[in-house]
Amino acid sequence: MKLVWKLLQQHISPGQLIGFFFANLFGMMIVLLSIQFYRDVVPLFNGKDSFIKEDFIIINKKVSGGVLGSVGNNSFSPADIHDVEHQPFIKDGKAGVFTTNNYDVTGTFGMKGGDFNFSTEMFFESVPNGFVDVDQRQWHFDPRTKTVPIILPKVYINLYNFGFAQSRNMPKISEDLMNMIELGVKINGQGKEDHFNGHIVGFSTRLNTILVPEDFMKWSNQMYGNGEQKDPSKLILKVANPTDSHIVQYLQKKNYETDEDKLEAGKTTYFLRMITGIVLVIGLIISVLSFYILMLSIYLLVQKNTTKLENLLLIGYSPHRVCLPYQYLTLGLNAIVLFGAFGLVCWERNYYMNVVEVLFPKMVAPNLFITFLFGLGIFVCVSLIDCIAIRKKVYSIWIHKS
Amino acid sequence: MNKIYLQQTLPNVFLERKDIHSDVWKQEVIFEKGHVYLVEADSGTGKSSLCSYIYGYRTDYKGKIFFDDRDTRELSIADWVETREHSFSILFQELRLFSELSALENIEIKNNLTNFKTHDEIIAMFEQFGIGDKLSQKCGKLSFGQQQRVAFIRSLCQPFDFVFLDEPISHLDENNSLIMGEMLMDEVKRQGAGVICTSIGKHIELDYEKVFTL
Numbered sequence: 001m002k003l004v005w006k007l008l009q010q011h012i013s014p015g016q017l018i019g020f021f022f023a024n025l026f027g028m029m030i031v032l033l034s035i036q037f038y039r040d041v042v043p044l045f046n047g048k049d050s051f052i053k054e055d056f057i058i059i060n061k062k063v064s065g066g067v068l069g070s071v072g073n074n075s076f077s078p079a080d081i082h083d084v085e086h087q088p089f090i091k092d093g094k095a096g097v098f099t100t101n102n103y104d105v106t107g108t109f110g111m112k113g114g115d116f117n118f119s120t121e122m123f124f125e126s127v128p129n130g131f132v133d134v135d136q137r138q139w140h141f142d143p144r145t146k147t148v149p150i151i152l153p154k155v156y157i158n159l160y161n162f163g164f165a166q167s168r169n170m171p172k173i174s175e176d177l178m179n180m181i182e183l184g185v186k187i188n189g190q191g192k193e194d195h196f197n198g199h200i201v202g203f204s205t206r207l208n209t210i211l212v213p214e215d216f217m218k219w220s221n222q223m224y225g226n227g228e229q230k231d232p233s234k235l236i237l238k239v240a241n242p243t244d245s246h247i248v249q250y251l252q253k254k255n256y257e258t259d260e261d262k263l264e265a266g267k268t269t270y271f272l273r274m275i276t277g278i279v280l281v282i283g284l285i286i287s288v289l290s291f292y293i294l295m296l297s298i299y300l301l302v303q304k305n306t307t308k309l310e311n312l313l314l315i316g317y318s319p320h321r322v323c324l325p326y327q328y329l330t331l332g333l334n335a336i337v338l339f340g341a342f343g344l345v346c347w348e349r350n351y352y353m354n355v356v357e358v359l360f361p362k363m364v365a366p367n368l369f370i371t372f373l374f375g376l377g378i379f380v381c382v383s384l385i386d387c388i389a390i391r392k393k394v395y396s397i398w399i400h401k402s
Numbered sequence: 403m404n405k406i407y408l409q410q411t412l413p414n415v416f417l418e419r420k421d422i423h424s425d426v427w428k429q430e431v432i433f434e435k436g437h438v439y440l441v442e443a444d445s446g447t448g449k450s451s452l453c454s455y456i457y458g459y460r461t462d463y464k465g466k467i468f469f470d471d472r473d474t475r476e477l478s479i480a481d482w483v484e485t486r487e488h489s490f491s492i493l494f495q496e497l498r499l500f501s502e503l504s505a506l507e508n509i510e511i512k513n514n515l516t517n518f519k520t521h522d523e524i525i526a527m528f529e530q531f532g533i534g535d536k537l538s539q540k541c542g543k544l545s546f547g548q549q550q551r552v553a554f555i556r557s558l559c560q561p562f563d564f565v566f567l568d569e570p571i572s573h574l575d576e577n578n579s580l581i582m583g584e585m586l587m588d589e590v591k592r593q594g595a596g597v598i599c600t601s602i603g604k605h606i607e608l609d610y611e612k613v614f615t616l
Contacts, residue, residue: 003511007500311498314459315512316486316560319479398479 004312005325011304012329016297021333023290028341028375030283036345036371038276040353042269044360055091055241056131058207059084059251059258060234075231080254084235089244096131096236098209099217100124102225103189107198109160110182117182118164125209126217131236138201141216147197148185151211154203189224209234241270291382294333295389298326302393309397319394323387326394330386338379342372403469403489403563406433406456411465413448413455425614426452428465435563438590438597438608443616449600450495452616453568456598457492458482487515488561495568495600497553501542505533505552508541513559527555531581547573554582558589564596565589571606583607 061074076084076097085095101124110117132139132151139149161172173181183198204211239247251258302309312322346368353365408431412422422428426441427448433439443449454460455467458474467474469485477485499508509524519527528534531551533544541549550573557565565586571579583606590597599606 003503003507003514006507007503007511010502308500311500312511314457314486314492314494314498315556316483316515318483395479 001324004317004321007308007312008301008305008322008325010308011301013297013301016293016300017333020290020294020297021337023293024287024334024337025340025344027283027286027288027290028337028378029344031280031287031378032283032341032345032371032375033348034276034279034283035374036349036368037352038273039366039370040349040356042272042276043366044356056236056238057247057258058234058236059256062255062257075233076235077231081232081235083254084237087246087250089239089241089246089250091238091240094128094130094238096127096238097232098125098127098234098236099214099221099232100230101217102221102228102230103187106186106188108182108184108186110184117184119184122210124212124217124220125234126212126214127236129214131238132211132213134201139213141213141219143219146195147199148212148216149201150183150198151201151204151207153208153210154205155208157203187220187224189226192224194224287378287382291385294330294386298330298386298390299393301326302390302397306397309394313398319391319398323391323394326390327387330390331383334379334383334386338375342368342375345371403485404435405468405470406564407431407468408456409466409468411455411463411467413451414462414464416448417464424616426616431614433564433596433598435596436594437611439599440605440608440610440613441598441600441616442605442613443600443602445602447616449602449616450568453492453495453566453600457490457566458485489563490566491557491560491562491564492566493554493557493568493570495572497549499541499549499553499556501540504538504540505544505548506537508552509556509559512556516560518561519559524555524559527558527585530585531555531578545573547575547578550574551578551582554585558585562593562595564598567597567599567606569600569602571604579606 061076063074081095081097084090085093105122105124106119107122108117108119129136129139134149134151141148157173164170165172181200183200185196185198187194187196250256309322313319349368356365408426408429410428410430412427416422416427424447425431441449441452451460451463455463456474458477461475469477469489500511503511505528506524513519513524525534525537528537531554533548533551536544536548536552541552544552550570554567554570557567567586570582574582586597586606587608589595597608599608599610
């Protein structure tokens, strides 16, 4: 083997191999880095509001006309809903309707063990379960327990922390401490009055409403409601792509509106995904090109060493044995590239993760395993193609010979 | 392998020719293990072609060639590799040495396949040929006669049923030809092999049992 290698390494061009090495190293690094970066950073934009996925949008009719007397004008008729559901940008062809309560609700907020509280009149809304991304076991109402799961707008916690708590020298609470809040719910309707415990499941930045489970809404409207059926004033839609310009055009045409900010996370994720995709493709292209450099280099090498290869085959070497030195060479190079690129990715990741950790201290960083697997996948594919190509080339010498 | 059987074999380039008077082409020829043959030929009568057909690196012929009862056209690459490792040895007319490797390395690269000869045996053969001082010399720097001797030593460094020698002494003097004859017959007797030697006039002195004119 040593002698065969000594013989076949003639004409190896270090320049070509170095060129391949760096091209492939950078290609592989870009591919792996874009995958890792995507895995690291995208959850930061998705993860913050886990109750409503980024591909949902909430629309309502613009409140217009006179100051008074516009009641009912801004609700969606069944025909409106039917029309929305048949738009091409809607996924699954269903619009979620916001159902409101038909009775009076009073909420009492306080801290556990604290001697203060405040009450306010409030309202509930619900959407079909499929539109709320919460564990369905938590998002469920059982009349026997008298506990109502509730999702509150993030604004409320800010109102409490920076308004109420500030002015009364109360402790500020974080989202993690939301269980500390006692929320009493009093419902009046049909001559009945009942008390429930509110269980705050979480805070949402995307919902400007007090959300309760659909089954609670049905049950309570039946128990306490006045039986009046109102058309919904808000719809929640699942769209294929929140940045689709058709959505904006449709909303403008129909005089509907959606809070632009609500689309921001979706847009950011979308663009991030797109840019990562582009970078990934560029990395792959560089990798493919570098792969061609290697192939050309090896082909050239085989071509220059044809006579030697031929003689080796004639004195009894099998094509398989003759291939081995070149196959080991490519395998070795590819392996160095894989580990080199992975090392560089770890190093670069360290750099940006410092920034990410400062901005999002609570973040749990995904590990590098998937990225390494991906790199390994590329390594295996490329090496396999290399080995097959070398084999074919050497066999072609055998065939031509005869 | 015990015999090589040529059945109506004829190089494609001779297909047009009507005046073929040959003991080999378009004949039934059998080479048997343990016998010594000479194929005499004028230039251009297809001597090297014969070697390349039997050795399997050219197939531009009509007719058939059998190893025992196997048609050589049906042999796989693995079969040919096995044949070249264990059944056939050849001294090419063009030698096919590696000029970048030293004389000894040229032998080793062949001997490594089967480890047929020990290092000492190889050195002894060099000594016998009077080129013991050329072991580490690059083959490209040796004279053709010296290279011919190195290539000959290489052809002995494997087990074989038949050995082909294509004009083995074209560049050797009388004395070296005799040494080569002795070394060859020693090895052939040891292995019980057959010898097929070609020549265009000057041929190595052996006890030929049959002479073919190509």
